[in-house]
Amino acid sequence: MMTPQTEDQVVEAISDASGPLRVRGCGTRGVVSAGADLSTRALSGITLYEPGALTLVVRAGTPLAEVETALADEGQRLAFEPTDHRRLLGTSGTPTIGGVVAANVSGPRRISAGACRDHLLGVRFVDGAGRVVKNGGRVMKNVTGYDLVKLMAGSFGTLGVLTEVSLKVLPKPERVATLSTQRGTVEDAVEALSQGLGSPFDVTGAAAWPEAGGWRMALRVEGFADSVAYRAGRLSDGLGLAPIDDPWADLRDVVALADCAAVVRVSVRPGHAAQVLAAVDAEVVQLDWGGGLIWLGGPDGAALLRAAQAACARLGGHASGVKGDFGEVPRRQPEAPPIAAITQGLRAKFDPRGILNPGAMG
C-alpha cells in the first residue's frame, strides 16, 4: 500500500502509477474498486482551526474522530453529522475526513443543515494527470470561479485524490430533545415528519421506522435549553408527541440494517417514500430526511436494487447498492445519456488514463 506523507508524494505516486489505483482513506466505506492501494492516511493533521470564524482546514487523511474531538473542545461540530459505516458494512479501520468528503457522507441533520458538500468550503487535490489543483478556499461566501468543491464532494476519488479540505463548522447545541409517536401507516408517518419540518421550530432530524402495530416517527430539536423546551412543547402539542431516548446515533449509522445481507440506499422526494416502499420487497426499512432517504435491507440484493431503481426511474431520485451482491444490476442508478456523457467527459479530463478508483462510481 502506498501511503504518501506529502502532497508531492501523492503527485509522485499518481505520476508513477502504471495501472489502476484504489484510492482510499482507511477503506471503511465499502467503496468497490480495483488496483494498487493508495491511502491518504499519512496526510494527517489539522492545518488551521478558527472557532470564531467557524472554519477548519484539515489534511485529508486525518481521522474523523480527531476532527470531532478538536471541535468538541471548542463546543463545535460538523453539523452534517457524517455516518460511520463500519457497523453497517462490517468494515474496520479509522474513518478519515477525506473519506467523508469523497463520499459526501451526511447523516440525519442533512435535512436541515445540508449535506457534507454544503459545508465544504475548499479542497486541494491531485488529479489523475498529477496536477495539484485548489478550489474554493476557507471563507463561507466565495463565488470566485467554478465550484469544483461541489464536484469533488461525492466523486469517490475518481477525479482526484483529496489532500486537504476546508469545512464550515457550527456550534454544538446546549440541549437536544427527541419527540416521537406511533402512526398507523408509512404515509401517516411521513405526513407527521413533513408537518414537523414545515413548522417554524427548526427540526434537525426527522426519521421513521416500522415497529409492531405501525410506524414510529421521531423529530429532533436542538439549541439553547429554554428554546428547545419551547419548541419541543409546541411540536408535541401539535402532533401528539412524547419524548423518547436519543435514537440519532443509531439512525445515523443505520445500525438497524447491520445484519442484512444486502442494503440499498434510496433518495427520493419525501412524498414518494410510500410508493417506493410499495414497489420493493424489503425485510428491514429505515426512513430518514423526512422520508426522502430510504434504507432498504433484505436477502436478495439484486432484486431489491432492481425494484428500487425501477421506482426511482418512474418517480425521480436514485437508488444505490451499498452492501451485498447485486449481480448484474448496476450499483448506481443509471444516468440519462447526456449526463452520463458529461460525467465521462469530466473523468477523461481529470483522469485521462482512467486509473483513479475504476468502478467506484459504477
Next chain:
Amino acid sequence: MHMPAPDARVMDRKAELARRLRAVLPEAAVIDDIAETRAYECDGLSAYKCPPLLAVLPGSTQEVSAVLAICHEMGVPVVPRGSGTSLAGGAMPTADSVVLGVSRLTQVLEVDLADRLIRVQAGRTNLSVTAAVEGDGFFYAPDPSSQLACAIAGNVAMNSGGAHCLKYGVTTNNLLGVTVVLMDGTVVELGGGHLDAAGLDLLGVVCGSEGQLGVVTEATLRILAKPEGARPVLIGFDSNAVAGACVSDIIKAGVLPVAIEFMDRPCITACEAFAKAGYPDCEALLIIEVEGAEAEIDHQLALIGEIARRHDPVELREARDADQAARIWLGRKSAFGAMGQINDYMCLDGTIPVSALPHVLDRIGELSARFGLEVANVFHAGDGNMHPLILFDANTPGQLETCEAMGDEILKLCVEVGGCLTGEHGVGMEKRDLMGVQFSPVDLEAQMDVKDIFDPRWLLNPAKVFPLEAAASHRAA
C-alpha cells in the same frame, strides 16, 4: 476592459440568423433593431457597454433549446441574461452575440408544501418566489439585495448570496434541481425533488458557473417555514478591532444570529446624514439580528448583550418592537443610496476570514490615503463578505481609473489574508483579469476543463470569468 474582436463571419450573417430565429420564436421575441438591442447593452455594471447583435426572449425550455441549437450550428456566441442586475458584468454582451433573456419565463410550475419545495421557471424574480409561498408561512431564503428585480436564473448562474446566509446558506445550498439547456440545444435535468446527486454533483457545478455551462430554464428550490419573529440589536464600539473581537466571541459562544452587519465610521456618518436613523457617533457599528419565538429572541439577545458589554460598547440598543427594529435597519438598508447621494462609488465584494477584519480595515485605510480616495465599509461580518465602497467623482478625469486600481489592491489584499475576490457578485467581466491573483494557472486550467466538456466551442457567455490570454487555447480549440 479588453474584449476579443467580434467574429466577422457572425456579424455578416445577422439577417440569416434573425430569419432562422424567427422561424422558431414568435415575431416579437426576436429583437434585431439596433435601437432596441441597446436595452441589453449592459447590466448593473454600467461602466461597460456593448449592444449585442440580437436579443431573443424565448417563452419555453423548448424555445431556448431551439435558439441554442441554431446559434450552436452557426457558431454564434450567446449571453444568457436574467434581469440584468449583475454588478460584475455577468450579462454584458459582445458585439457578435445573441442575448438570451429569460424574462418571459416567469411561471410557478409547482408548489409542494409537504415536500417543502417550489418549482419555477427561471425568469421569475427572487422575491416573487417567496411571494408565491409566504401566504402559507414559507419563504425562499437567499435574499440578494436586488431581490425585487433579480431573476432566479441569474441567482443560479452567480450563486447569489444575501444578508442572511450565515444561517441559511447561499443559492447552491437551497437549490434542489434545474432544467438546463446545453449550448447544442440538449435539455438536461439535474437533481429534482430529492436530495444529492446519484453521480457527480453537476448541479453544484452549474450553480455559480456564470451562465457559461448552460442556460437554466427551470429551478426546483427549497422553501423553509418562516420563523415566528426576528429582532435586531445595534451595538456601537470605539474601534473596528473591538467590534471584530465581539463578533468572534458571539460566534464562539454558540449563538448563530441570522445576520451580523458591520459598518465603519465613514459609512455610519453617511447613512446618518442620509437616513437620520439615530445611529450613535462611533467608530464601528454592529447590527445583529436573531430569530425565533419571542422568548428565544429575548434569550439570544441577552446572551449577545452580555458578550458585547465585555467589550465596552459605546451604545447597545435592543429593538423592543417592530418600529425600533425598522429604525435600526433603516440606516444600513439605505447605505448604498446614502453613498450614491454624496458621491459616485464603486462597490467591492471580497471575502476575508473574519479574524482578519481589523488588519484588513487598517490596510484599506492605508490604501485610501495612498490613492487619495475615501472608503466606507459595509460588511456581512458573520461570513466575512466585505463591501468596501470607494468614493470617487466620475466627472474628474482619471478618478475612475484610480478607483479601479485601488479596488484591485483591496481585492488582492482579500486574497492575501486567505479570502477571495468575490463573495456574492461573481467574477463576470469585472474581476476576470484578477483571477490569476487567486488561482494558479493549473487551478484555472482545471476550471476551464469543465467548460470544455459542457460547451466545447466556448460560445456561452464569452469573455467572462477567465482571463482572455489564459483561455485563448481553449477558445481556439
